Amino acid sequence: MDIETIKGELKKSLSPKRYNHSILVAEEAKSLAKHYHINEDKAYLAGLIHDVAKELTEEENIYWIEKGKLSKNLENKENINIKHADIGAVIAKEKYNLDDDICNAIKYHTIGNKNMDLLAKIIYIADKIGREKIPEALKPVKELAYQNINKALLYCLEKQKIRLKEKGIKIHDDTEELLKELQK
Numbered sequence: 001m002d003i004e005t006i007k008g009e010l011k012k013s014l015s016p017k018r019y020n021h022s023i024l025v026a027e028e029a030k031s032l033a034k035h036y037h038i039n040e041d042k043a044y045l046a047g048l049i050h051d052v053a054k055e056l057t058e059e060e061n062i063y064w065i066e067k068g069k070l071s072k073n074l075e076n077k078e079n080i081n082i083k084h085a086d087i088g089a090v091i092a093k094e095k096y097n098l099d100d101d102i103c104n105a106i107k108y109h110t111i112g113n114k115n116m117d118l119l120a121k122i123i124y125i126a127d128k129i130g131r132e133k134i135p136e137a138l139k140p141v142k143e144l145a146y147q148n149i150n151k152a153l154l155y156c157l158e159k160q161k162i163r164l165k166e167k168g169i170k171i172h173d174d175t176e177e178l179l180k181e182l183q184k
């Protein structure tokens with residue numbers, strides 16, 4: 001499927017605000033990929049569809065959960081952040097037939113994972129800074145991302161940990177593992 005067709009589909013399935021965010025993430029991911037000498041087209045594509053599952057109906061969620069043989073727990077998962085990343089990765093594979101590195105980047109874009117490759121790190125960061133208004137706490141990330149991607153990632157994760165703690169939510173084990181890895 002060509003990029004314009006994918007954009008057309010996303011435009012139909014996402015709110016204008018989220019579609020716009022997807023374009024910004026794709027552009028930022030492409031720019032970071034260029035900076036770090038990895039495939040720019042892949043980065044653009046991964047950025048473009050990273051939130052493909054964010055606004056699905058419950059029926060659509062169930063369809064993809066079954067199709068991707070994902071844990072049934074996901075169906076009831078209140079944490080939409082984790083759910084849309086896992087389902088998005090299934091859609092990237094099953095519907096768009098994209099490479100595993102793109103699917104993994106989508107899968108890891110909210111909670112992270114210690115197995116993240118450079119593309120996955122780029123998508124994680126691009127998601128944070130590909131916004132009309134970058135939240136105050138994440139302002140330093142953009143500059144940091146072009147200096148040292150691991151430092152930028154660590155910065156985001158530490159902020160996330162603080163934010164979750166304030167809300168009384170325990171950080172996901174995968175995030176904690178990645179955090180420990182980056183702190184070494």
Ligand SMILES: [Fe+2]
Nearest residue numbers: 050051109110
């Ligand atoms: Fe997302």
Ligand SMILES: [Fe+2]
Nearest residue numbers: 021050051127
């Ligand atoms: Fe996003």
